[in-house]
Amino acid sequence: MTLVQMPVPDAATLAHRDEIIAGLGRILPKSRMVVDERGLKPWESDALTAYAQLPLVVVLPETTEEVSRILAFCHAHDVKVVPRGAGTSLSGGALPLADGVLMSMMRFNRILDIDFANRAVVAQPGVTNLGLTRAVEHRGFYYAPDPSSQLACSIGGNVAENSGGVHSLKYGLTTNNVLGLEMVLMTGEVVRLGGKHLDSDGYDLLALMTGSEGLLAVITEVTVRILKAPETARAVLVAFSSSDNAADAVADIIAAGIIPGGMEMMDHPAINAAEDFVHVGYPRDAEALLIVELDGPPVEVDDLIARVEAIVKARGAVDCRISTSDAERLAFWAGRKAAFPAVGRISPDYLCMDGTIPRKAISEVLRRMRELSADYGLRVANVFHAGDGNLHPLILYDANKPGELERAEAFGADILRLCVAVGGVLTGEHGVGVEKRDLMGTMFNEVDLAHQMRVKCAFDAKQLLNPGKMFPELHRCAELGRMRVHAGQLRFPDLPRF
Amino acid sequence: MDALRPMTEADLVDIIAAAVADRVPLAPTGQGTKAGIGRPVQHPRLELGGLGGVTLYEPEELVVSVRAGTPVDDVVALLAAKNQELAFEPPRWRTPDGRASRGTIGGLVAANLSGPRRFKAGAVRDHILGVKGVSGRAEAFKAGGRVVKNVTGYDLARGLAGSWGTLAVLTEVTFKVLPKAETEMTLAVAGLGFARAVEALAGVLHLSVDVSSAAHLPAAGAEGSFAEEARTLLRLEGFAASVQARAEVVARHLSGFGPVERLEAEASGQIWADIRDLGAGLAVGEALWRVSIPPAAAAAFADRLAGLEPRRMAFDWSGGLVWLRLDGALPDLGADVIRAAIAATGGGHATLISGPAEARGRIAVFEPQPPPLAALSRRLKDQFDPAGILNPGRMWAGV
Numbered sequence: 078m079t080l081v082q083m084p085v086p087d088a089a090t091l092a093h094r095d096e097i098i099a100g101l102g103r104i105l106p107k108s109r110m111v112v113d114e115r116g117l118k119p120w121e122s123d124a125l126t127a128y129a130q131l132p133l134v135v136v137l138p139e140t141t142e143e144v145s146r147i148l149a150f151c152h153a154h155d156v157k158v159v160p161r162g163a164g165t166s167l168s169g170g171a172l173p174l175a176d177g178v179l180m181s182m183m184r185f186n187r188i189l190d191i192d193f194a195n196r197a198v199v200a201q202p203g204v205t206n207l208g209l210t211r212a213v214e215h216r217g218f219y220y221a222p223d224p225s226s227q228l229a230c231s232i233g234g235n236v237a238e239n240s241g242g243v244h245s246l247k248y249g250l251t252t253n254n255v256l257g258l259e260m261v262l263m264t265g266e267v268v269r270l271g272g273k274h275l276d277s278d279g280y281d282l283l284a285l286m287t288g289s290e291g292l293l294a295v296i297t298e299v300t301v302r303i304l305k306a307p308e309t310a311r312a313v314l315v316a317f318s319s320s321d322n323a324a325d326a327v328a329d330i331i332a333a334g335i336i337p338g339g340m341e342m343m344d345h346p347a348i349n350a351a352e353d354f355v356h357v358g359y360p361r362d363a364e365a366l367l368i369v370e371l372d373g374p375p376v377e378v379d380d381l382i383a384r385v386e387a388i389v390k391a392r393g394a395v396d397c398r399i400s401t402s403d404a405e406r407l408a409f410w411a412g413r414k415a416a417f418p419a420v421g422r423i424s425p426d427y428l429c430m431d432g433t434i435p436r437k438a439i440s441e442v443l444r445r446m447r448e449l450s451a452d453y454g455l456r457v458a459n460v461f462h463a464g465d466g467n468l469h470p471l472i473l474y475d476a477n478k479p480g481e482l483e484r485a486e487a488f489g490a491d492i493l494r495l496c497v498a499v500g501g502v503l504t505g506e507h508g509v510g511v512e513k514r515d516l517m518g519t520m521f522n523e524v525d526l527a528h529q530m531r532v533k534c535a536f537d538a539k540q541l542l543n544p545g546k547m548f549p550e551l552h553r554c555a556e557l558g559r560m561r562v563h564a565g566q567l568r569f570p571d572l573p574r575f
Numbered sequence: 576m577d578a579l580r581p582m583t584e585a586d587l588v589d590i591i592a593a594a595v596a597d598r599v600p601l602a603p604t605g606q607g608t609k610a611g612i613g614r615p616v617q618h619p620r621l622e623l624g625g626l627g628g629v630t631l632y633e634p635e636e637l638v639v640s641v642r643a644g645t646p647v648d649d650v651v652a653l654l655a656a657k658n659q660e661l662a663f664e665p666p667r668w669r670t671p672d673g674r675a676s677r678g679t680i681g682g683l684v685a686a687n688l689s690g691p692r693r694f695k696a697g698a699v700r701d702h703i704l705g706v707k708g709v710s711g712r713a714e715a716f717k718a719g720g721r722v723v724k725n726v727t728g729y730d731l732a733r734g735l736a737g738s739w740g741t742l743a744v745l746t747e748v749t750f751k752v753l754p755k756a757e758t759e760m761t762l763a764v765a766g767l768g769f770a771r772a773v774e775a776l777a778g779v780l781h782l783s784v785d786v787s788s789a790a791h792l793p794a795a796g797a798e799g800s801f802a803e804e805a806r807t808l809l810r811l812e813g814f815a816a817s818v819q820a821r822a823e824v825v826a827r828h829l830s831g832f833g834p835v836e837r838l839e840a841e842a843s844g845q846i847w848a849d850i851r852d853l854g855a856g857l858a859v860g861e862a863l864w865r866v867s868i869p870p871a872a873a874a875a876f877a878d879r880l881a882g883l884e885p886r887r888m889a890f891d892w893s894g895g896l897v898w899l900r901l902d903g904a905l906p907d908l909g910a911d912v913i914r915a916a917i918a919a920t921g922g923g924h925a926t927l928i929s930g931p932a933e934a935r936g937r938i939a940v941f942e943p944q945p946p947p948l949a950a951l952s953r954r955l956k957d958q959f960d961p962a963g964i965l966n967p968g969r970m971w972a973g974v
């Protein structure tokens with residue numbers, strides 16, 4: 078294991094493994110538990126493969142009742158639990174704990190209710206993101222947030238990570254598209270939030286759950302909003318000879334009052350890696366490539382395409398292609414969508430970073446990143462959601478070369494610090510997990526973090542759900558609960574009163 | 576104790592620390608435009624009007640940061656000068672005694688009340704990027720940031736929306752802003768009954784026309800601000816050519832329900848502003864409920880209210896938001912009938928927006944919660960305000 082250390086496993090839990098397995102065996106059939114080492118091996122990592130750890134045991138519940146009983150059992154015996162969806166997390170959110178039960182939610186794979194009249198779908202958390210759209214597209218509807226991993230990732234994982242996608246620029250993140258949840262607290266209590274109606278009356282626990290990275294409760298049902306698909310979509314593929322020009326064009330498009338369906342950027346190394354892989358005719362000598370998608374009624378799309386074309390030309394675009402068919406539009410996207418595997422072909426390993434920055438800082442951050450790349454002696458390729466300033470620098474390294482992973486991680490941490498320094502954040506959509514856990518202090522001070530941890534304490538006072546993720550230090554809830562107010566130090570008596 | 580008026584965040588920390596030490600509960604207050612909402616509490620007012628001003632506005636970045644005591648109107652005007660807006664359409668309600676609205680940003684977020692476009696664009700909370708505040712522990716903290724995509728830690732910034740000043744006193748809020756639409760148009764059909772109106776509204780949602788607001792206003796009583804006749808309204812916004820094209824599609828759909836009237840930009844804007852402010856200006860002796868339900872349940876929900884003889888009903892959010900005005904003399908202001916109707920027609924919640932103080936102390940102003948959820952809410956309150964000094968009892972008795 079590299080830089081981030083996981084908490085030391087609890088010796089008592091490890092010593093009682095057999096009893097714990099026996100206890101779980103009274104709740105679940107053997108066929109839905111994995112206990113032997115060979116069976117556990119495939120569960121040792123999520124998509125952040127630099128980290129691996131065999132879990133204590135894997136359980137595969139199928140009903141809310143089973144989840145409730147398993148959690149109540151673990152709560153009673155102080156056993157940790159790590160929820161897992163499809164295991165595509167890029168931040169180690171679903172990394173197992175040696176002394177923790179790994180709870181796979183992928184048996185919860187049914188769509189429970191498709192309600193076109195209320196534009197809502199109720200699904201179990203193991204349904205894939207794309208599965209939601211597939212279930213409603215025959216009537217022209219879709220589920221808007223579209224992470225690149227949508228074929229594999231689960232809607233439960235999407236809620237836990239507040240995932241986004243290319244279309245989030247116009248249609249929002251998971252948090253803007255979830256209407257309701259059923260969840261089970263660590264105590265086994267079942268709680269429902271929201272439904273097919275809008276807004277919560279009472280605390281917005283739905284907001285706290287979305288992006289909670291499996292630390293607050295296990296999600297057993299999700300209600301999402303679906304949208305009617307736009308009548309048409311067309312894309313513009315624009316090449317620039319400098320990334321500054323591309324970044325300026327992005328700013329100009331937004332400033333013109335245009336919110337495209339998607340607006341993505343790739344840099345020179347990413348363009349070439351993608352072109353080598355999918356051969357769709359990306360301009361290889363471009364320094365930056367912009368894909369802008371406009372959607373809506375044909376008159377609107379035509380009108381906006383013309384406006385975007387004028388803007389990018391004014392910013393010195395060297396090439397500007399406009400899709401004339403859906404096949405061509407998809408070809409424009411093919412390279413972008415395949416960017417991760419494409420980069421995977423040119424390097425044995427890569428780390429995918431995920432900071433967000435104000436748009437105006439794009440060219441500055443890209444320039445600093447090139448300098449850092451030279452300093453660290455590691456290549457970096459950039460694909461990112463330019464419209465909302467969400468960067469995905471891919472740092473290329475070779476894990477077999479001693480010290481390279483550590484160097485790559487240090488490079489990544491520097492990029493994220495840079496993002497924070499220019500007014501941005503550590504993670505735009507991949508989550509903190511273990512990967513960015515120890516960087517939380519660059520964005521939040523102790524008091525900020527303590528307030529976040531108090532949310533955790535309200536949901537999971539024993540801190541048994543997915544510990545070791547998100548927060549750099551584990552504080553006991555009793556310690557966090559203490560008040561540190563000293564009446565003697567108050568300036569209050571001098572305050573004006575009305 | 577008299578009202579307290581902090582001028583800086585440090586003042587606020589000190590006041591809350593003193594309140595904790597003396598166990599004096601406080602009522603964080605912007606302009607008091609929503610003082611009549613919630614259970615009646617008698618706590619000294621913590622007036623936040625001194626914490627005003629815009630700290631950051633970068634139109635090209637679509638972001639604005641505002642201190643909590645800033646009037647919403649000022650922010651709306653600032654953004655309008657750059658042709659931008661808060662897309663959730665903040666309502667502008669008057670104070671209970673009828674003074675003009677100078678409601679503050681802090682109050683807006685604490686109540687999470689959004690206008691007609693919420694249906695498409697999301698609620699107040701959906702536009703929050705970050706907050707600063709002071710919790711009931713007398714500690715200043717921040718959450719979120721100033722960029723749209725941010726999953727760094729729990730989403731506490733959004734999580735504080737709608738908490739009615741019971742968890743923390745907000746001092747600054749950062750919002751995502753959006754360009755104003757180039758133009759808008761509303762298509763209206765008159766004289767429809769509930770069932771037909773809901774059918775007309777629902778049908779449009781199955782067309783790719785991107786309606787931004789959808790309402791039905793049943794025939795009003797004599798004193799109403801709306802026309803005598805029922806009206807069913809659909810609003811389209813965007814670039815002019817697009818609005819025209821979509822209007823053709825919507826008009827074709829609506830023509831099956833009756834003659835279609837078109838309200839051009841100004842008239843359209845006015846009617847949605849009226850609908851946005853339905854929570855304002857209530858006659859004495861009346862009760863007003865705001866009910867959120869699945870939109871397709873609207874007609875069935877309305878059917879179950881017959882016994883209450885509502886004085887006025889209006890349906891926004893394509894049927895998903897029901898405004899209900901009742902006789903304030905009803906013993907429970909209709910709470911039981913309304914909540915039973917919600918439970919029977921697909922779930923949701925009813926909030927009493929205004930009613931006699933005596934009644935607000937007796938009946939549940941916010942939707943009652945099942946025990947595990949109520950316990951979780953209470954634990955969250957205890958974490959953020961262990962001494963119970965921030966607006967205790969405003970949302971739920973004893974919390």
Ligand SMILES: Cc1cc2nc3c(=O)[nH]c(=O)nc-3n(C[C@H](O)[C@H](O)[C@H](O)COP(=O)(O)OP(=O)(O)OC[C@H]3O[C@@H](n4cnc5c(N)ncnc54)[C@H](O)[C@@H]3O)c2cc1C
Nearest residue numbers: 162163164165166170224225231233234237240241291296
């Ligand atoms: C190639 C690739 C491309 C990607 N592209 C994107 C992208 O474009 N946008 C984006 O946002 N992300 C992207 N991701 C990241 C990842 O797909 C998302 O974070 C996804 O939402 C994770 O879903 P999952 O089902 O795989 O969850 P997992 O990886 O299994 O788990 C993720 C987290 O959620 C928790 N969790 C899972 N299920 C539940 C549940 N039912 N209840 C409570 N907690 C739960 C886990 O404990 C963990 O903390 C990408 C990943 C890959 C590998």
